[in-house]
Amino acid sequence: MSSGAGTLPAPAGARLRSRSRPGVATVYRWELFKLRFQKRTYLGLGAAAIVPILFVVAIHFRHHRGDNGNDFAFASYLTKSGLVVPLVLLLFGAVWMFPLITALVAGDIFASEDHNGTLKTVLTRSLERWQIFAGKALAALTYAIVAIFISGTVAVIAGCIESGFNSVQTLSGTIVSAPKGLELVYMSLLIYLIPIATVVCIGVLLSTITRNSAAAVVGTLMISLLFQLIGILPGLSATVPYLLSTQFNAWQGLLRQPIDWAPVVRAAWVCAMYGIPALVAAFLVFLRRDVAGG
Amino acid sequence: MTDAPPDAALASPGPAPVEVRGLVKRYGDLTAVAGVDLTVHAGDVYGYLGPNGAGKTTSLRMMLGLIRPTEGTVRLFGRDPLQSVQALDEVAGFVEAPTFYPYLSGRRNLELLGSFDGGDARERIERSLETVELSDRAKDKVGGYSHGMRQRLGIAAALLRDPKLLLLDEPATGLDPAGMRDMRLLIRRLAEQGMTVMLSSHLLAEVEELCNRVAIVRSGKIVYEGAIAELKRSAGATYWLLTTNDERALAVCRAQPGIEDVRTAHGRIAFTADDAAVAELSQALIEARALIQMLTPQTVTLEDLFFSLTEGDGVINGGRPAGEPAAVEASR
Numbered sequence: 001m002s003s004g005a006g007t008l009p010a011p012a013g014a015r016l017r018s019r020s021r022p023g024v025a026t027v028y029r030w031e032l033f034k035l036r037f038q039k040r041t042y043l044g045l046g047a048a049a050i051v052p053i054l055f056v057v058a059i060h061f062r063h064h065r066g067d068n069g070n071d072f073a074f075a076s077y078l079t080k081s082g083l084v085v086p087l088v089l090l091l092f093g094a095v096w097m098f099p100l101i102t103a104l105v106a107g108d109i110f111a112s113e114d115h116n117g118t119l120k121t122v123l124t125r126s127l128e129r130w131q132i133f134a135g136k137a138l139a140a141l142t143y144a145i146v147a148i149f150i151s152g153t154v155a156v157i158a159g160c161i162e163s164g165f166n167s168v169q170t171l172s173g174t175i176v177s178a179p180k181g182l183e184l185v186y187m188s189l190l191i192y193l194i195p196i197a198t199v200v201c202i203g204v205l206l207s208t209i210t211r212n213s214a215a216a217v218v219g220t221l222m223i224s225l226l227f228q229l230i231g232i233l234p235g236l237s238a239t240v241p242y243l244l245s246t247q248f249n250a251w252q253g254l255l256r257q258p259i260d261w262a263p264v265v266r267a268a269w270v271c272a273m274y275g276i277p278a279l280v281a282a283f284l285v286f287l288r289r290d291v292a293g294g
Numbered sequence: 295m296t297d298a299p300p301d302a303a304l305a306s307p308g309p310a311p312v313e314v315r316g317l318v319k320r321y322g323d324l325t326a327v328a329g330v331d332l333t334v335h336a337g338d339v340y341g342y343l344g345p346n347g348a349g350k351t352t353s354l355r356m357m358l359g360l361i362r363p364t365e366g367t368v369r370l371f372g373r374d375p376l377q378s379v380q381a382l383d384e385v386a387g388f389v390e391a392p393t394f395y396p397y398l399s400g401r402r403n404l405e406l407l408g409s410f411d412g413g414d415a416r417e418r419i420e421r422s423l424e425t426v427e428l429s430d431r432a433k434d435k436v437g438g439y440s441h442g443m444r445q446r447l448g449i450a451a452a453l454l455r456d457p458k459l460l461l462l463d464e465p466a467t468g469l470d471p472a473g474m475r476d477m478r479l480l481i482r483r484l485a486e487q488g489m490t491v492m493l494s495s496h497l498l499a500e501v502e503e504l505c506n507r508v509a510i511v512r513s514g515k516i517v518y519e520g521a522i523a524e525l526k527r528s529a530g531a532t533y534w535l536l537t538t539n540d541e542r543a544l545a546v547c548r549a550q551p552g553i554e555d556v557r558t559a560h561g562r563i564a565f566t567a568d569d570a571a572v573a574e575l576s577q578a579l580i581e582a583r584a585l586i587q588m589l590t591p592q593t594v595t596l597e598d599l600f601f602s603l604t605e606g607d608g609v610i611n612g613g614r615p616a617g618e619p620a621a622v623e624a625s626r
Contacts, residue, residue, distance in 0.1 A: 020412050020413055021412045022409060022410055022411070022412040026409050026410065026412075027410070029409075030406050030409060030410075033406075034395060034397075034398070034406075037395075037397040037398060038397060116393060116394075116395065116396065117390075117391075117393035118393050118394065118395060120355075120358075120360050120388075120389060120393065121388070121392065121393050121394065121407070121451070122407075122410060123358075123359070123360060124358050124359070124360070124382060124385075124386070124387070124388075125379075125382075125407055125410035125411050125455075126379060126380075126382070126383065126410060126411050126412050126413075126455075127379060127410050128378070128379050129379075288362070290355075290360070290361040290362060291355065291360040291361065292352075292355065292360075292361055
């Protein structure tokens with residue numbers, strides 16, 4: 001270390017006391033910056049981009065085998081319009097892919113600070129705990145949004161290459177033009193973000209409570225799968241409309257003529273019912289916790 | 295440093311940089327900190343000493359607002375760090391090893407922390423890196439840094455805040471001798487520039503050299519707080535005496551006012567006394583025809599006092615006097 005006095009910061013009397021205070025935006029910006037350097041970010045976003053491509057490749061070979069089965073919603077339309085591909089992905093991605101991609105960052109964003117011991121480093125700067133919490137939670141949500149839109153966009157492009165940018169048949173049987181279909185695809189992605197935001201909240205809660213990245217990621221996925229399990233258990237059909245897993249299908253209301261907003265509205269309040277308590281609990285835990293490790 | 299009492303600082307207006315009252319932290323049945331009271335005055339280089347598990351780091355974490363006390367209060371320049379992070383505006387430091395994002399470079403870490411500090415903290419990055427001599431490695435990822443480099447980066451991160459109070463937990467731990475020397479020089483330089491420093495350390499010689507005041511903590515309680523010089527004075531000097539007639543000398547010692555804790559060990563007489571009492575004892579021994587062959591003062595070190603306070607009965611004057619083993623060894 002230098003012993004020359006000239007290299008030291010300004011003496012005490014010259015310091016700026018009325019410092020402009022950082023806020024949530026500062027934390028949010030740096031959290032996004034940090035995500036750029038983490039493998040799990042690229043793992044999640046990579047999966048979001050590659051899965052649609054693999055899916056289209058599978059459609060291609062399936063089509064060439066002459067198998068144009070009708071074993072799930074939209075299946076028969078897959079080869080008629082590329083715009084159907086992102087919708088089918090939304091359908092299947094709800095099982096575990098999108099919850100897992102979301103949990104990769106949401107489950108890690110607080111726990112990794114514990115793992116690295118950096119929580120004490122940032123908590124002794126000029127930011128209130130709530131600002132750090134808000135910035136991190138927003139960054140996790142942003143990552144999830146980016147992942148969904150990357151997946152959707154890659155699916156649209158790959159699907160249109162394979163099956164063309166053609167009109168789409170709605171669930172009501174009407175045909176909508178390709179541009180209108182594209183609009184519906186992106187609106188569907190937006191609606192899909194409602195349950196995804198809830199998964200973010202659950203991931204953030206587990207990340208805060210467990211302080212263990214792996215446990216939080218796996219736990220978030222398990223909770224998501226648990227909802228689906230409850231949905232198929234006999235005798236629990238009355239709960240189905242109120243399960244998180246059901247809300248992943250809310251976007252299908254957009255594909256009816258006229259648009260059925262009821263599932264979207266229900267998704268909003270059902271997801272709020274799960275997400276807000278999870279987020280509030282995570283917030284309170286983070287606000288009051290002792291930072292004794294690291 | 296020990297001969298530089300912070301009288302001027304004591305007289306300075308405004309609340310003390312650190313004022314801790316009745317600080318308690320319990321984890322279930324375990325009491326990590328059991329009622330700590332201490333005050334760090336402006337300009338102090340304050341040593342916080344204690345054996346492992348004594349509650350030093352837990353206390354420092356409470357001072358930085360990282361841990362909620364079970365009882366008691368912490369005030370940094372009069373403000374409660376639990377109420378608002380503004381209490382840390384003039385404070386910087388680290389507890390245990392300083393930690394950073396391993397996948398970011400040293401400079402990026404400082405940029406992040408500077409942004410989190412606000413104000414003009416980011417403008418101090420280059421100078422802080424120069425101060426800790428990390429400019430050449432600033433572009434490297436922190437994951438590849440040695441422990442010593444991280445420790446230096448921790449100091450750089452603290453300097454970004456341009457603090458008036460620096461709280462350092464074992465700042466020299468893990469450093470090589472040159473690194474320890476440099477850290478010592480840096481702390482001294484910061485103190486000379488008016489920064490108040492509170493540091494915990496196991497390196498007692500270093501604390502003795504750097505600090506003017508100390509708190510010694512044992513089992514979560516402060517057993518001494520004050521100036522090191524005062525601590526040494528209160529301990530009294532230990533003397534070793536050899537005369538032509540030790541039996542008579544022993545009786546004289548026991549009868550002489552100001553001569554305390556008289557005992558024999560290894561063929562010599564040991565006692566504690568101040569300078570005036572020793573002068574009078576010399577006269578009394580001559581009058582009693584017990585002529586002095588050897589009268590050796592044993593210098594009490596902070597280490598002696600530390601062990602006396604943390605391993606003995608916690609009483610400086612009485613019980614096993616500090617420095618006895620060393621004195622016996624020296625007299626052989």
